[in-house]
Amino acid sequence: MLEIKNLNVNYGAIRAIRNVSLRVEKGEIVSLIGCNGAGKTTILRAISGLHRPESGSVTLDGIELTQLKAHNIVRKGISQAPERRGIFPNLTVFENLLMGGFTRRLSPADYDKVYGLFPRLGERRQQVAGTLSGGEQQMLAISRALLAQPKVILLDEPSLGLAPQITKTIFETIQRINKEGTTVLLVEQNAHAALKIANRGYVIEVGEIILSDAADKLLHNDDVRKAYLGEI
Amino acid sequence: MTLHAFIQNLINGLAAGSVYALVALGYTMVYGVLQFINFAHSDIFMLGAFGGLYLASWLAGVHPQPLQLALIMIGTMAFCVIVALTVERIAYRPLRNAPRLNVLITAIGVSLFLENLSQVVFGADPQLFPSIIKTVPLLEGDDIILNNIQVLVVGVSLFLMLILHWIVHHTKLGTAMRAVSFDIQIASLMGIPTDLVIAFTFVIGSSLAGSAAILYGLSYPKIEPFLGVMIGLKAFVAAVFGGIGSIMGAAVGGIVLGLAEVFTVYYISSSFRDAIAFAILIVILLVRPQGLLGSVRKVKV
Numbered sequence: 001m002l003e004i005k006n007l008n009v010n011y012g013a014i015r016a017i018r019n020v021s022l023r024v025e026k027g028e029i030v031s032l033i034g035c036n037g038a039g040k041t042t043i044l045r046a047i048s049g050l051h052r053p054e055s056g057s058v059t060l061d062g063i064e065l066t067q068l069k070a071h072n073i074v075r076k077g078i079s080q081a082p083e084r085r086g087i088f089p090n091l092t093v094f095e096n097l098l099m100g101g102f103t104r105r106l107s108p109a110d111y112d113k114v115y116g117l118f119p120r121l122g123e124r125r126q127q128v129a130g131t132l133s134g135g136e137q138q139m140l141a142i143s144r145a146l147l148a149q150p151k152v153i154l155l156d157e158p159s160l161g162l163a164p165q166i167t168k169t170i171f172e173t174i175q176r177i178n179k180e181g182t183t184v185l186l187v188e189q190n191a192h193a194a195l196k197i198a199n200r201g202y203v204i205e206v207g208e209i210i211l212s213d214a215a216d217k218l219l220h221n222d223d224v225r226k227a228y229l230g231e232i
Numbered sequence: 233m234t235l236h237a238f239i240q241n242l243i244n245g246l247a248a249g250s251v252y253a254l255v256a257l258g259y260t261m262v263y264g265v266l267q268f269i270n271f272a273h274s275d276i277f278m279l280g281a282f283g284g285l286y287l288a289s290w291l292a293g294v295h296p297q298p299l300q301l302a303l304i305m306i307g308t309m310a311f312c313v314i315v316a317l318t319v320e321r322i323a324y325r326p327l328r329n330a331p332r333l334n335v336l337i338t339a340i341g342v343s344l345f346l347e348n349l350s351q352v353v354f355g356a357d358p359q360l361f362p363s364i365i366k367t368v369p370l371l372e373g374d375d376i377i378l379n380n381i382q383v384l385v386v387g388v389s390l391f392l393m394l395i396l397h398w399i400v401h402h403t404k405l406g407t408a409m410r411a412v413s414f415d416i417q418i419a420s421l422m423g424i425p426t427d428l429v430i431a432f433t434f435v436i437g438s439s440l441a442g443s444a445a446i447l448y449g450l451s452y453p454k455i456e457p458f459l460g461v462m463i464g465l466k467a468f469v470a471a472v473f474g475g476i477g478s479i480m481g482a483a484v485g486g487i488v489l490g491l492a493e494v495f496t497v498y499y500i501s502s503s504f505r506d507a508i509a510f511a512i513l514i515v516i517l518l519v520r521p522q523g524l525l526g527s528v529r530k531v532k533v
Contacts, residue, residue, distance in 0.1 A: 079422075102424050
């Protein structure tokens, strides 16, 4: 469904992403794990059209995306809950959701659906989003991306800065979203949580994919366990 | 210092302040989405005044007068929108990813260009703005004069600001403007066509400047190519005073500045008329740099 081939991305003179290829099949959860600065966010930014790659291709159902503007990529069916949540703090929860569904005409049922996923957003719909807790902001970021009705949703470190209990809730909801038909590309430093819910995984190190396999195999891979799961 | 004089100054100050407020809104809105001061905005205002002048002679045969005025105002707003969109498309949009300073310098360049071009086209001599509507005193009593132009200026300004408030806070496009002003990239991740939203911001700012130009022309009917310089600077001070980026701030700032000016002229000296605006600027920058209603913007590193 989503296919990245030989992607190279530069930041100024520095090559941040080197020859990355990965694919996400319809209905999958694919986790991309790696350390801080490995290039995970850069890949997502390149997919979403925020950063033009040097070379390589990104296609969704065969349609080339690399030349499209960011807002048109959303229309093609890819939306993103960006790094550090990126909610609009000056807008209310409701207005944030309205923006998430900007490309569509939202019905009350659309809102009810995300309020069903995250009841706390429903309770706080008129609250200014900047006053939400970190977990609630992450819920809002995911809901907002969902309202674009994407074929593939990109999630950039949803566990960042959240308490373990809230991370658990968020990851359960990601599974639920996936079961209801949205394909997920999940970028995480929290390798354990990310691989546990994923079908397949990729490991990225300094801009290159060094490993890819079924998620449960990666969970039991010695190198992965040493490097990312804190085991010796 | 009589009560009558005070009320008279209040009326005059409100009328002057409304014009400043309308122009200040254009500065603050563009700053809100692009974080730069659009110095060419004052010249859009000036061009609006000339546009109104020519439209008025062109539409001289239209009756009744209110209809004529409405047509002139709408025509002028449309003219200003076209100029502003052209400037945005040619001069600012190519610099969307350039450092802010480059855009700022470009804006100064555009401003100088428009001023000098106007001098070539309209001539350097001041021209008389036609009195589209006859000045009629509505209230004439012990030292207090309230005329129809003043009521018109304040009324139209208030009306336009209410429409603006409605657009910004109660429409999807207005919400998108606020989203873009927080972060252009994240807004584009929502599927918001950010270039279009930015262009729309220029549409609003310039149409307000156009309407302000007509209201100004009716009140002070002497216009010339450098008309925008002082008004623009004062409206800019008003925007900074209210908190640049804050719409309510620009409205309040404009009114405060208008009142301050008029009261300074009456109670101190007319030679301080222009000085007071800049005194206000200095004080606000020292005491509360983010402005009356502004917020401190966190800079990402």
